[in-house]
Amino acid sequence: MYRVLIAEDNEPTRRRVIEEISSDISEIEFLQAATFEEAEKLIREAHADGIEIRVAILDSQMPRAGALVISMDLCNIVSAKFPDVLVIHCTAFAGDPTVEKHVQERHSARRVHEFFPKTGNWIEALVSELVRDKVERELNSFFSVGRGVAHPMFRQRGATFDLADLTQDIARYWSRLPEETRARILNDFDVDESNPTRIVVSLGGRDGD
Amino acid sequence: MVISYWEPGRRNFAQIRRLLKPYPVGSPPRLILHYANYHAVGESGPGCHGIRSPVVVTTYRDSLLWILDRLTTPPVGLALPPLPTPVFIFEPAEYRGASDPFTGPYMGQLMIGLPCRTGASERSLELDDAATAAVHEMCHVVCFNQPGMRGNVDRGWRWIAEGTAVWAETLLGSDPSASRHSKEYLFYALNWCDRPEVPLDSEYGMYQAFLFVRYLVSRFGGDAFVGNLWRAARVGEDPWNAIQNLTGQTTDDLFAEYSAEAYLLNDPASPCYSPEVFSRFGPRALTSSVIAVRTAETPIHGSVWGLGCRYYRVDVPVPSSLDIECAGDEWGIDVTLVAGAATASYQRVAQVSHQRKPGTLAIPLTPIADHIWLTVCGKAGRRDTDFSLVVTAR
Numbered sequence: 030m031y032r033v034l035i036a037e038d039n040e041p042t043r044r045r046v047i048e049e050i051s052s053d054i055s056e057i058e059f060l061q062a063a064t065f066e067e068a069e070k071l072i073r074e075a076h077a078d079g080i081e082i083r084v085a086i087l088d089s090q091m092p093r094a095g096a097l098v099i100s101m102d103l104c105n106i107v108s109a110k111f112p113d114v115l116v117i118h119c120t121a122f123a124g125d126p127t128v129e130k131h132v133q134e135r136h137s138a139r140r141v142h143e144f145f146p147k148t149g150n151w152i153e154a155l156v157s158e159l160v161r162d163k164v165e166r167e168l169n170s171f172f173s174v175g176r177g178v179a180h181p182m183f184r185q186r187g188a189t190f191d192l193a194d195l196t197q198d199i200a201r202y203w204s205r206l207p208e209e210t211r212a213r214i215l216n217d218f219d220v221d222e223s224n225p226t227r228i229v230v231s232l233g234g235r236d237g238d
Numbered sequence: 239m240v241i242s243y244w245e246p247g248r249r250n251f252a253q254i255r256r257l258l259k260p261y262p263v264g265s266p267p268r269l270i271l272h273y274a275n276y277h278a279v280g281e282s283g284p285g286c287h288g289i290r291s292p293v294v295v296t297t298y299r300d301s302l303l304w305i306l307d308r309l310t311t312p313p314v315g316l317a318l319p320p321l322p323t324p325v326f327i328f329e330p331a332e333y334r335g336a337s338d339p340f341t342g343p344y345m346g347q348l349m350i351g352l353p354c355r356t357g358a359s360e361r362s363l364e365l366d367d368a369a370t371a372a373v374h375e376m377c378h379v380v381c382f383n384q385p386g387m388r389g390n391v392d393r394g395w396r397w398i399a400e401g402t403a404v405w406a407e408t409l410l411g412s413d414p415s416a417s418r419h420s421k422e423y424l425f426y427a428l429n430w431c432d433r434p435e436v437p438l439d440s441e442y443g444m445y446q447a448f449l450f451v452r453y454l455v456s457r458f459g460g461d462a463f464v465g466n467l468w469r470a471a472r473v474g475e476d477p478w479n480a481i482q483n484l485t486g487q488t489t490d491d492l493f494a495e496y497s498a499e500a501y502l503l504n505d506p507a508s509p510c511y512s513p514e515v516f517s518r519f520g521p522r523a524l525t526s527s528v529i530a531v532r533t534a535e536t537p538i539h540g541s542v543w544g545l546g547c548r549y550y551r552v553d554v555p556v557p558s559s560l561d562i563e564c565a566g567d568e569w570g571i572d573v574t575l576v577a578g579a580a581t582a583s584y585q586r587v588a589q590v591s592h593q594r595k596p597g598t599l600a601i602p603l604t605p606i607a608d609h610i611w612l613t614v615c616g617k618a619g620r621r622d623t624d625f626s627l628v629v630t631a632r
C-alpha cells in the first residue's frame with residue numbers, strides 16, 4: 030500500500046490535494062493531520078504498528094499548541110522513523126530562509142528534494158512527483174534494489190504481481206515520467222507508444238552489451 | 239558480447255534472451271521453451287543461465303503441458319491461451335535479484351519466467367520445485383487469458399488467482415496422472431493455519447486462499463467450479479460478485495461457513511477436509527482457549543478485520559450445554575459467530591450455528607463432544623471491529 034501522510038492545517042487544501050492524488054493514483058491510503066501534534070501522533074503510531082509511511086507532504090507552517098510553528102521538526106521525526114520516506118515540503122512563503130536552510134542541511138544528502146510553493150499548478154506538480162516516486166519504488170522493488178527482509182506472509186514466492194503493478198503503472202504514467210526514469214525503464218522494458226491512448230509495456234529492453 | 243561470469247550483476251532481459259534458444263513444444267505448439275544448455279557445443283556458454291540436466295527441462299515441459307491440459311479440458315474446461323506461451327528458463331536472480339518464477343507481459347501476451355537452477359541439496363527436491371513452479375505460473379497464464387481478462391493481470395482478481403494457482407499445485411499431490419507428485423503447496427498451509435485473522439482477500443492472504451478454493455470446489459460442484467469462476471472473470475469487476483453468482487450465497491455468509499468448516503480439517507464430512515494439512519500442521523490457531531465453569535460467566539473479547547476470523551476453544555468440564563451471549567451491537571452487522579461441538583480429533587458433533595444478532599446461543603453437549611469451538615468472522619469491507627462474548631455452562 031502506498032501510504033501518504035498529509036500534514037496541512039487548511040482543510041479545503043488538504044481535501045483538494047487528497048482528491049487530486051486519489052484521482053491519479055490507485056491503491057493509496059492517506060493519513061491526515063491538521064496540527065503538528067496530530068501529525069506527530071500519526072507518525073509514532075504508524076511506526077509502532079509497523080505501517081510504513083512512503084510519502085510525507087508537510088505544510089511548512091503548522092499549528093502547535095495553538096501557535097503557528099515551522100514544521101521542519103516533523104520532517105526530522107518522520108525521516109528518523111521511516112528512512113526511505115519521501116518528504117515534500119509545501120509552502121505559501123517561497124524563499125523563507127528557515128525553510129531553505131532546512132532543505133540545504135537536511136535534504137541535500139537524501140532523496141528528498143525541493144519545495145512545492147503553493148502557486149500555480151502546484152498540486153499537479155506534487156502529483157507528478159508522487160507518480161515518479163511510486164514507479165521508481167516499484168522498479169526498485171521488482172529489481173530488488175535495497176530490498177530488506179521480506180514479510181514472511183507476503184514475499185513467499187512469485188513476482189507476477191509486482192511486475193503487473195510495475196508495467197501497468199509504466200503504461201499509465203509514461204508521458205508524465207521524467208527522462209531519467211524513462212531511460213531506466215527502457216533498459217528492461219519495451220514501451221510501445223504507437224497508440225498514445227493505449228501504451229503497451231512488455232519485458233524486453235535494450236539489446237546492448 | 240562479453241559476460242564476466244566472475245562478477246555477479248544484473249543483466250537486462252534482452253541480454254539474457256539472446257543467450258537462450260527457442261524450442262516449440264506440442265503440435266500445434268502450445269509452448270515455446272527458451273533455454274540453453276550449461277555446456278553447449280559450438281554455442282555461447284550461458285553460464286548461470288544454463289540448464290545442467292535435461293531432466294529439469296523435461297520436468298518443466300511435462301508439468302506445463304499437464305496443467306494446461308488439466309485446466310483446459312473438462313471438468314475445468316477453460317479456454318486455451320490464444321498463442322503458444324513463451325517460457326524462458328534462466329536465472330531470474332541475475333536479472334532482478336530474486337530467483338522467483340513469474341508471469342509477465344511479453345510481446346502482447348503473457349510469458350513465464352522459470353529458474354534454470356537451484357541450490358537444492360538433491361535433484362528430486364529441485365524437480366519438485368520445478369513441477370510446482372511450472373503448474374503455478376501456467377495456471378496464471380490460463381486464468382488471465384480467459385476472454386473476460388484479455389491477458390490483464392487484474393488487481394482485483396489477484397488474491398483468487400494466487401488461490402487458484404496454489405490449488406492447481408495441490409493437484410500435483412492428488413492426481414495420479416500428474417507429471418510429478420509434489421506437496422510443495424503445504425508451504426502455504428503453515429501461515430493459513432497460524433494466521434486465520436489475516437483477511438482472505440488481502441495481499442497477505444492470497445496464497446493461503448488455495449484452501450478457500452478447495453472449499454469452493456468441494457462444496458459447489460467439483461473442479462468445474464474453477465472453470466465457471468474464471469469464465470465469469472471480467473477485468474475491473476470484483477471476484478466476489480462472480481463467487482456470489484455461482485454459489486448463491488453472500489460473501490459474508492460464505493466466509494462464515496468456510497471459516498467454521500476450516501476448523502474441521504480432519505473431518506471427512508467437511509468441505510475443508512484436508513488431512514495432509516492437519517497431519518502436518520494440526521488445526522488452525524486458537525486466539526484463546528477458556529474453560530467454562532457451571533453457572534459462572536466467562537468473558538471473551540477480541541477483534542477482527544475484514545474477511546479474517548478468530549477461533550476460540552471452550553472446554554466444559556461437566557457436559558450439559560453451553561450458552562453463548564453475544565454482547566454489543568456489532569453482531570450480525572460487523573461480525574458473525576459460528577459455533578459447534580467437536581470430537582477430540584476435530585470432527586463435527588453438533589450442527590454449526592450462525593448467530594447474526596445479539597442474543598444467546600445454546601449448544602447442547604453430547605458425551606462424544608470433546609469441546610466447543612467458536613468462530614468469530616469479520617465481514618467484507620469492515621475494518622478493525624471489537625467484539626465481546628460471554629460463555630456460561632449450564
